[in-house]
Amino acid sequence: MPSFDIVSELDMHEVSNAVDQSNREVQMRYDFKGVDARFEQNDSSVIMHAEVEFQLQQLLDVLRTKMVGRKIDLRCLEVKDPEKANMRARQEVILKQGLEPLFAKKIVKMIKDAKLKVQSQIQGDQVRVTGKKRDDLQSVMAFLREADLELPLQFNNFRD
Template sequence: MPSFDLVSKLDMGEMKNVVNMAQKVIAGRYDFKGSDTTIEFKGEKQLEIRADDDYKIKAALDILRAQMAKRDIGMRSIEPGEIEPSGNQKLKQMLDLKAGIDKDMGKKINKIIKDSGIKVTSSYMDEKIRVQSKNIDDLQACFQMLRAHKEVTVDLQMENMKR
């Protein structure tokens, strides 16, 4: 019976490349001249954007997202926090990096699959969801439906496809 595993992975090596490229773009842009705008890692699962004002923070976040798109990292893998003051008349914004499917999201995805009417079965197994069907086209339709669904807040990848 054909099946695949739904996973949510974030390649940290690629994410480091994204941050480095975003820093280079920020250093070369005219509207950032003379400002101290930085994007850097804070621990394993967080990024921090520091800038002089909220316009520069939003522009730096847009640059980061553009670099993520170039490197095929999904936009749902970062979750921006609130913009808050950090002292010295500067602002900061924390970005949480999301990877893995937790139990709540797994239950929500299973419910979405069951409600869709596509003839597939799904089960949650340790941060991944196994989806099975008799027809490969149904599996692909289910994957496309989940990637486009607005309630799925994690970036999904297909792994371990079996025919």
């Protein structure tokens, strides 16, 4: 039976390239001359460092611009509140990846409510959709692309 998986993944290589480009742009910009402003990347987040909160907003704009240029969906970013201490400010941007169980249940419910002739089941941080016909699976893909969801979805592991 044909099947495919619904996932939400980030290309971490593209994220690190966007962070590197953002660091380079901040070093070159005139309004950041002599200011200790930078980006740091962890496995699941990007941390912005600056001297004042206003500069954090500028850093966030630079980061978003570079992410869009690298074809990374901005819905994957969750911006936390800035933290201020001793003439320093830092702000964390969480990189959301994978389908959380509640969101996966929402996707399964949407597919069932659409009365499409497919079965869907949650497998860890992805949803497997199976059906008798390839056209049914393609209609599920089209349905989910049109739905306004808070995370970008990718469809992979398509088997005929």
